[in-house]
Amino acid sequence: MGNSNRSHTDTATGSVNVTRVLQYWRRGGIYISLLLVAIGLSFLSPRFLTRLNLVELLNYTAIIAVVALGQTFVIAGKGIDLSVGSVVALSSCVMAWLFIDYAVPSVLAVLLGIGLATAIGTLHGYLIAQLGIPDLVVTLAGLEAWRGLVYLIFEERVLMRFDPFMRFLGNYRFGGWFPAAILGLFIILAIYTFTLNRTTLGRYILAIGGNRRAAEYAGINFFKYKILSYTLSGLSCGIASWMLIGRLNAVQSSLAVGYELHSIAAVVIGGTSLFGGIALMPGTVGGALMISLIRNGLILGGISFYWYMIILGILLVASVALPAWERRKETR
Amino acid sequence: MSDTTVTNEKKEPIMALQGVSKYFGGVHALEEVDFEVYPNEIVALVGDNGAGKSTLIKILAGVHQPNRGKILFRGEPVEIPSPRAAQALGIETVYQELALIETRDVPANFFLGREPTRGTSGIFVDRKKMVEDTVRTLKDLGIVLPSLRTLVRYLSGGQRQALAIGRVMPWGGKVIIMDEPTAALGVREARKVLDLVLQLKEKGCSVVVISHNMRHVFNIADRIVVLRGGKKAGDRMKSETTPDEIVKLIVGAEML
Numbered sequence: 301m302g303n304s305n306r307s308h309t310d311t312a313t314g315s316v317n318v319t320r321v322l323q324y325w326r327r328g329g330i331y332i333s334l335l336l337v338a339i340g341l342s343f344l345s346p347r348f349l350t351r352l353n354l355v356e357l358l359n360y361t362a363i364i365a366v367v368a369l370g371q372t373f374v375i376a377g378k379g380i381d382l383s384v385g386s387v388v389a390l391s392s393c394v395m396a397w398l399f400i401d402y403a404v405p406s407v408l409a410v411l412l413g414i415g416l417a418t419a420i421g422t423l424h425g426y427l428i429a430q431l432g433i434p435d436l437v438v439t440l441a442g443l444e445a446w447r448g449l450v451y452l453i454f455e456e457r458v459l460m461r462f463d464p465f466m467r468f469l470g471n472y473r474f475g476g477w478f479p480a481a482i483l484g485l486f487i488i489l490a491i492y493t494f495t496l497n498r499t500t501l502g503r504y505i506l507a508i509g510g511n512r513r514a515a516e517y518a519g520i521n522f523f524k525y526k527i528l529s530y531t532l533s534g535l536s537c538g539i540a541s542w543m544l545i546g547r548l549n550a551v552q553s554s555l556a557v558g559y560e561l562h563s564i565a566a567v568v569i570g571g572t573s574l575f576g577g578i579a580l581m582p583g584t585v586g587g588a589l590m591i592s593l594i595r596n597g598l599i600l601g602g603i604s605f606y607w608y609m610i611i612l613g614i615l616l617v618a619s620v621a622l623p624a625w626e627r628r629k630e631t632r
Numbered sequence: 633m634s635d636t637t638v639t640n641e642k643k644e645p646i647m648a649l650q651g652v653s654k655y656f657g658g659v660h661a662l663e664e665v666d667f668e669v670y671p672n673e674i675v676a677l678v679g680d681n682g683a684g685k686s687t688l689i690k691i692l693a694g695v696h697q698p699n700r701g702k703i704l705f706r707g708e709p710v711e712i713p714s715p716r717a718a719q720a721l722g723i724e725t726v727y728q729e730l731a732l733i734e735t736r737d738v739p740a741n742f743f744l745g746r747e748p749t750r751g752t753s754g755i756f757v758d759r760k761k762m763v764e765d766t767v768r769t770l771k772d773l774g775i776v777l778p779s780l781r782t783l784v785r786y787l788s789g790g791q792r793q794a795l796a797i798g799r800v801m802p803w804g805g806k807v808i809i810m811d812e813p814t815a816a817l818g819v820r821e822a823r824k825v826l827d828l829v830l831q832l833k834e835k836g837c838s839v840v841v842i843s844h845n846m847r848h849v850f851n852i853a854d855r856i857v858v859l860r861g862g863k864k865a866g867d868r869m870k871s872e873t874t875p876d877e878i879v880k881l882i883v884g885a886e887m888l
Binding site: 319497498499500503506509510511513515516517518519520573576577578626 | 725
């Protein structure tokens with residue numbers, strides 16, 4: 301212990317610039333990367349930098365970005381939520397089901413769907429915090445089980461034809477062009493950013509994610525804030541479900557497959573540490589946008605979709621490499 | 633300094649353990665230990681690894697509950713069921729593991745668990761006040777850190793220890809407990825930390841400090857309590873003992 305600390309002091313002056321750069325890169329790297337990719341794409345295709353394409357891009361990104369913003373709270377608390385896709389599918393189907401089969405008013409159907417997703421997130425958090433089951437196991441079980449439940453209830457049914465309120469968040473356009481989904485995304489981003497940085501809720505989630513024992517010594521209730529991080533992920537899944545119904549105007553069991561990977565990728569690419577304790581909400585939206593941008597660019601360039609999967613994989617590893625390297629340096 | 637220790641003996645202890653025992657499964661970590669902390673003194677708690685030092689201070693800090701025995705605070709029997717309860721009594725603790733969050737910046741660690749908030753909800757953190765108070769306290773203590781925005785991860789061992797000690801100071805604690813504050817520090821950094829401990833005493837606090845370093849112990853302590861095998865093996869005023877005697881008490885060679 302003595303040795304590691306002394307060498308830390310000795311190297312401090314030499315490595316301080318490197319760590320500074322890394323700290324800035326964590327915060328700003330995503331935006332520089334976005335800019336570079338966007339510039340590249342505008343050379344590749346004259347259609348890229350049109351208002352229509354940019355609005356559509358952001359609109360397309362909104363759903364996964366909302367899911368990823370909730371995921372950010374979970375990862376900030378050193379957890380991981382693999383269940384988000386299945387939870388979105390379940391709550392979307394339940395909203396549609398209540399509205400169509402039981403003629404529940406659309407406002408109530410949406411609220412009940414969001415409430416269900418929030419309750420499921422809370423249940424996951426409870427199993428993890430109170431019973432001590434690892435995050436990965438609980439949410440992997442959730443990924444399987446909730447999807448199974450969706451298929452059990454809805455089988456191959458396609459539920460469609462919703463009213464304007466159910467379609468509002470995912471489909472409405474202000475002035476005929478500006479999507480409500482983008483406005484919704486930015487409102488959620490603002491609220492979540494404030495919650496993360498300026499409330500005890502967000503700060504204590506970061507604290508338990510950074511060092512659980514230190515947080516507990518400081519009197520912070522680990523169980524409460526671990527559970528609440530999953531509650532917020534569930535809430536985000538519920539809001540995303542409402543968006544998804546409006547977007548598709550049709551709901552079926554196979555909805556939202558793969559959201560877990562895309563949301564986690566967005567979070568990590570955005571600069572949040574997969575090891576907990578450091579989280580950047582705007583970065584998460586940037587990360588989601590980056591994923592869409594790559595996809596968009598490959599489509600515009602007529603390149604195989606398989607490249608999209610390969611590039612996403614490489615990007616994910618590269619994004620985790622930085623915090624992993626920092627931690628290796630620190631623990632030595 | 634020796635005349636203050638003489639007057640201490642006549643005072644009532646600010647905090648005392650009476651006949652305290654603590655078991656972990658079959659292991660007797662502490663057995664029938666009496667321990668007093670007098671106002672405005674520095675008590676060094678010494679002993680070999682496994683002698684029960686950490687267990688004893690964790691009982692004072694509200695992390696562990698004794699299986700038997702009493703805790704007195706200002707003469708009144710108390711229970712200290714949690715670190716929060718200890719803080720409410722005026723007992724502040726600087727842990728060996730430092731209990732800092734490396735992924736957070738300086739003010740976040742400074743106010744960890746008791747952030748100033750706006751309004752009555754206790755939810756909205758007053759970041760501006762956090763930064764101002766942190767700056768003021770660090771300045772008062774002469775602690776220099778590169779930048780408040782720096783993550784604790786990037787601070788040196790001495791800077792971390794200074795932060796860990798500095799953050800307990802604004803809360804008006806009367807008893808400050810420190811678990812090996814100079815472990816793993818270089819000579820100069822250790823010197824700074826010892827100065828901080830002396831500053832705490834000047835401000836009227838009592839300090840309970842665990843240390844393995846006899847030089848540091850004899851440098852700052854007024855009184856030295858030795859634990860061996862979970863029992864109290866000695867309790868000496870510094871002015872009436874020598875490093876040799878303390879070492880013999882620690883390892884168990886018969887003296888009297």
